[in-house]
Amino acid sequence: MDRRKILLLIFDGLGDRPIAELGRQTPLQAARKEHLDWFAANGINGLVDPIAPGVRPGSDTSHLALFGYDPIQVYTGRGPFEAAGVGIPVKEGDIAFRANFATMDAGMRVTDRRAGRIREGTGDLAKALDGLDLGGGVRVLFRAGTEHRAALVLRGPGLTPHVSDPDPHDEGAKVLSAKATAPDGAATAKALNAFMEKSHKILKSHPVNIAREKAGKHPANAVLLRGAGIVPHLEPLGTRIGMKAAGIAGVALIKGMFRAAGMEVLEVEGATGGLDTDMVAKARAAVDALKKYDLVIVNVKAPDVCGHDGLANEKVRTVERIDAMMAVLKADLGPDTVLAATADHSTPVSLKDHSGDPVPVVVFGEGVRVDDVTRFDELSAARGGLGRILGRDLMPILLNVSNRAEKFGA
Amino acid sequence: MDRRKILLLIFDGLGDRPIAELGRQTPLQAARKEHLDWFAANGINGLVDPIAPGVRPGSDTSHLALFGYDPIQVYTGRGPFEAAGVGIPVKEGDIAFRANFATMDAGMRVTDRRAGRIREGTGDLAKALDGLDLGGGVRVLFRAGTEHRAALVLRGPGLTPHVSDPDPHDEGAKVLSAKATAPDGAATAKALNAFMEKSHKILKSHPVNIAREKAGKHPANAVLLRGAGIVPHLEPLGTRIGMKAAGIAGVALIKGMFRAAGMEVLEVEGATGGLDTDMVAKARAAVDALKKYDLVIVNVKAPDVCGHDGLANEKVRTVERIDAMMAVLKADLGPDTVLAATADHSTPVSLKDHSGDPVPVVVFGEGVRVDDVTRFDELSAARGGLGRILGRDLMPILLNVSNRAEKFGA
Structure with missing residues (x-):
């Protein structure tokens, strides 16, 4: 044959x-x-x-x-494929999120969900977040997508997709603290909240954002995360x-x-x-x-x-x-x-x-x-x-x- | 759209x-x-x-x-839909039976499976049976259908459809005692047998039947039951x-x-x-x-x-x-x-x-x-x-x- x-x-x-x-x-x-x-x-x-x-x-x-x-x-949801699409080498069991670069004020309020539709420098911003250690053995994989879009993957022990979105979905609202939506979501919620804090610290002082502010543009000083999805076994x-x-x-x-x-x-x-x-x-x-x-x-x-x-x-x-x-x-x-x-x-x-x-x-x-x-x-x-x-x-x-x-x- | x-x-x-x-x-x-x-x-x-x-x-x-x-x-069988069809407000877990009004002699033998194809008075007969308490928390819901047809629903704790038919299916045969066809059918069999006894007592002295006998018609003094079916979750x-x-x-x-x-x-x-x-x-x-x-x-x-x-x-x-x-x-x-x-x-x-x-x-x-x-x-x-x-x-x-x-x- x-x-x-x-x-x-x-x-x-x-x-x-x-x-x-x-x-x-x-x-x-x-x-x-x-x-x-x-x-x-x-x-x-x-x-x-x-x-x-x-x-x-x-x-x-x-x-x-x-x-x-x-x-x-x-x-199990679109997130894992989006993450793979921007080049994150996802593995079964990883937890993937759709992400936006956004602008937040000092009170943690979202003032621009798309950080002025940022196009330049997102690769550098992503690099500054990629590889972060969130404690508990949880590591960050982060890549920029098109314009303000990006993807986050959390890899480590005990992670599940059972967490609420830190993304408040509305402009003017405060970034939310992630909460477990099932008992086994606690480790993921903790890791997510650690990411929100660390990423804000890194982004707000990043040269790309300092240059944006000088130029009167909205800084990409926050990452909004939504749609937790576990990478399925394929x-x-x-x-x-x-x-x-x-x-x-x-x-x-x-x-x-x-x-x-x-x-x-x-x-x-x-x-x-x-x-x-x-x-x-x-x-x-x-x-x-x-x-x-x-x-x-x-x-x-x-x-x-x-x-x-x-x-x-x-x-x-x-x-x-x-x-x-x-x-x-x-x-x-x-x-x-x-x-x-x-x-x-x-x-x-x-x-x-x-x-x-x-x-x-x-x-x-x-x-x-x-x-x-x-x-x-x-x-x-x-x-x-x-x-x-x-x-x-x-x-x-x-x-x-x-x-x-x-x-x-x- | x-x-x-x-x-x-x-x-x-x-x-x-x-x-x-x-x-x-x-x-x-x-x-x-x-x-x-x-x-x-x-x-x-x-x-x-x-x-x-x-x-x-x-x-x-x-x-x-x-x-x-x-x-x-x-x-799970036709019974539940027939029961709903004659107007019984069935609920998930109810046990439904197809029923006939029939004529039985003193020896519990079925002499006419259709009680002379009775048409009048079945609503009154049904009303006399509806709401019966069979003990063990089991209640009867009973409605007449067309001609000699009717439907019975048993509602209560511990009921299953795993019982044999009291209906002997043949004329001249004795009404059967319901038996559990699986260990979890005992409560239903007990309730059914209680219904057979109580319903016969009520029906034989019911004015509708006394009038039928006076008119030389077969009395509807028994209810034949068949096809136990549990009401499914829809x-x-x-x-x-x-x-x-x-x-x-x-x-x-x-x-x-x-x-x-x-x-x-x-x-x-x-x-x-x-x-x-x-x-x-x-x-x-x-x-x-x-x-x-x-x-x-x-x-x-x-x-x-x-x-x-x-x-x-x-x-x-x-x-x-x-x-x-x-x-x-x-x-x-x-x-x-x-x-x-x-x-x-x-x-x-x-x-x-x-x-x-x-x-x-x-x-x-x-x-x-x-x-x-x-x-x-x-x-x-x-x-x-x-x-x-x-x-x-x-x-x-x-x-x-x-x-x-x-x-x-x-």
Whole structure:
């Protein structure tokens, strides 16, 4: 049996609902996309419920499912993936928090939740906090994200996610003392409160902040923390399915998902995670990566951005740019590769948010049972040979098509 | 996000198999039904396995599934829903029994299982038994149903459903002493036996029975009990999905299902649960109810009656009467309502009983991805955009379409 490689393309938020502005078509139906349609015509198609029928997925839970994990079993919250996304090497049992650099007055009152939307110097500020010893064997891992965003991880004995947020969530309110929300949260609350005190001391006298104050800008003299989440045990994807796996994504959260699943993250110049992302560069990088890796997963964030922003025509154009990416893959992918293209969820332009509508999927490669679907869209896919499947079924289906599935029974 | 209301129509036993008498069509295929087909043509269609593929559902388990519960998790037997259906305000942990008024001779032998199909006076007889104290803190809740039927609920400490039936099930046999079928059934058996003794004493000297004997009719001097079932915990549907929910049905069992799910039961004049039911009145009542409630579920029993009675042409006519109901809904439903029409199971005319064949479903409303199905029947539905779904997936799908689904993940 010839084992094949797998390229899984996840077009973030690609699914949609009929849009009046597009003649009651979805962006996929309205777009010109001969290459996407070529894959549909030469592959097997179906509908995917990322989590379950009607369930509205987050990007985190749906990616877990498309990687082949059961999200209901393993998901503990977004924090751990955000932390991994900004580069913290998270380990099972770590407690992760979403963090903001903020401005606090002398009375511990939050005067600016985003520290003047600070952009410069956050890396230096983060470095000053990273590695702090909070006592009791608890150590800090801290990294800056985009703008005022950052992530904190606490590592040490006896930590749990059962603590209240120090973040008061409102401007003008005082930073809160963390409290255990269950008896086993005491050590974490103590460590968090120690962090709040030590970090404030370090930040307020940090050169970056002294310079900001001189320039009349809000100093980033506090860190607001929220959403404690324990890093779950995820058996590394590569081990689980016996493949060397790598991921390509522009946005930090998805990079964090790849890292949490034990995959290598490949950086691609021009892959921004925005509407201006260089999709063709991503396609070329994927083709390249398949020389070294058995499984490559690519996330393209742009359609989700159009959905959240309610931009119907921009979403159509994004599909057409995706089509250019598919042209490259059609030309350059070797016959030893199985390609699958799908979405992590629908982000209907009319909703400006994720919905529980299923998304189309096409699987293309040698050995696939080619059905008579000729277009890649939400309704054509419903008549495809794959029927309606769950997100977590896709990876086993791809392992089967690539002749890598383990036999259950004898 | 615009939240919409939901109208769920459950046509009881509507699904069927090809019938020779109808030219090997199903009643849905044979009937003239332009309005049902209009909804199919303007909605998204699919097939529903109420419980699971090939599983033959009861009306109780399938309604639980269509309400969005997992019937395999929550179902404990039909008794509790029958009891709720005749108006007993059941509570979690109550033990419910199906009951018959019957005639017993002096030797405790059952001489008529239906007490001459008694119709009059059962309410008075029930009242004489309701509230009985059986000792050990166990109290009786008793209500009459249709004809000789009734329901008993035992409420008190230490009760379980692990008891044998006092009902001997055969005429000429003696009423049985209830026995524990597991060690924890002793208290229930004791209470049941106390009920048998006390109820017989009360009933035999009750004026209703004295009058019956004078008129040469069989007295209802005993209550036969069978099918002990514990009332399960059902999180009220309204709480579960955050909607104010009401149900419309002619038959007691379905009313009991609504009540057990914490829904309001709306009475509609002319809604009998029989072939003579006024379906248009039900449609109008549903339109009205949607002004006050977010979710309205309507059960129409007539097609099931035709199936059980083996009446092919009558089932065709019933579909045509359903179509008149759909005409009203097509005209009067507001654009803020999502409509779904399906069945709780198939009741093929050729079987005169429920079958495990899947049933068609159509979902209609703003935002739905309209497929190219143009007829509402078992085979057209199979090519629809919803594919093949489980009964318990329908409510999440409706919550999604009505923009009420919770996000899982971030």
